[in-house]
């Protein structure tokens with residue numbers, strides 16, 4: 001059932017559902033989450049079941065404000081605090097050392113916890129209402145509200161389509177960011193970028209004075225985690241990334257019947273087949289991120305079997321979009 005997330009009554013009902021151990025479709029500024037009380041292991045277990053997600057892939061704990069950090073994290077290094085001051089509330093998740101008894105099922109028992117304070121007004125209202133309940137719900141675990149490995153949802157309708165009518169979903173409109181939060185591991189003495197997003201590597205460096213390492217720069221034995229799997233974010237169609245020249249050559253080779261092919265590109269291309277769906281990718285990385293997952297879903301709905309996408313520029317602002325596209329392509 002979809003509820004208007006902007007009404008006080010809906011927000012209260014949502015907070016109480018979380019307190020009772022139920023699941024909730026929660027809008028955030030990045031993507032919609034499938035939410036449950038972080039400290040209710042049975043509720044969190046339902047998230048893993050509903051998503052079909054392996055239990056060793058830890059979930060992010062969402063909090064109303066930075067005071068809730070002390071309920072989950074053992075310590076906050078100086079550079080992590082600088083990132084919190086600069087970007088919370090907002091699309092940034094920090095991996096911090098975990099307090100022993102906090103969010104056990106959410107973190108798969110790992111000794112770290114991922115914390116994020118979302119800026120979406122509906123998410124914020126729900127998290128605040130949760131804190132005011134008796135007993136309070138301090139943290140809300142919420143992976144993206146899609147089946148494991150599939151495209152993340154950016155509207156309430158996407159969530160309802162994925163999980164059916166029985167799930168309570170708060171409608172907070174279309175997500176403004178459109179790709180998942182930037183994840184920075186703060187447990188290794190210096191920032192490590194685990195997942196690129198709207199807050200870029202350059203932004204992080206500016207805020208704390210340290211250039212984040214890539215996970216590839218870590219020693220080989222470091223454990224890997226979920227959204228970091230190579231094949232992820234997959235639409236039903238097969239995705240291929242190409243530069244503009246390759247794309248044009250591929251188009252030239254097609255006869256007039258290039259059916260079931262969708263193209264998403266920034267450069268102007270010549271295409272003689274009317275059967276091909278051609279959509280322009282926005283010039284700006286933030287705008288491209290906002291519509292990325294919705295576009296992949298649209299292509300699936302149009303029956304595309306192949307999606308050819310122009311590789312985005314190799315700059316810091318495009319890193320998040322590039323990452324999602326590379327992983328969608330790896331899944332095919």
Ligand code: TXA
Pocket residue numbers: 028030031032033034057058059060093095107110112113114116142143144145179180181183194195225226227228
């Ligand atoms: O934007 C977002 O972050 C969205 C919205 C709903 O807030 N949530 C989201 O959650 O993307 P999910 O579960 O799809 O991605 C969680 C990511 C995974 O890559 C997971 O491995 C990583 O966070 N993660 C969570 N806790 C971690 C930990 N303790 N150590 C390492 N990685 C962790």
Ligand code: MG
Pocket residue numbers: 143144152227
């Ligand atoms: Mg996800």
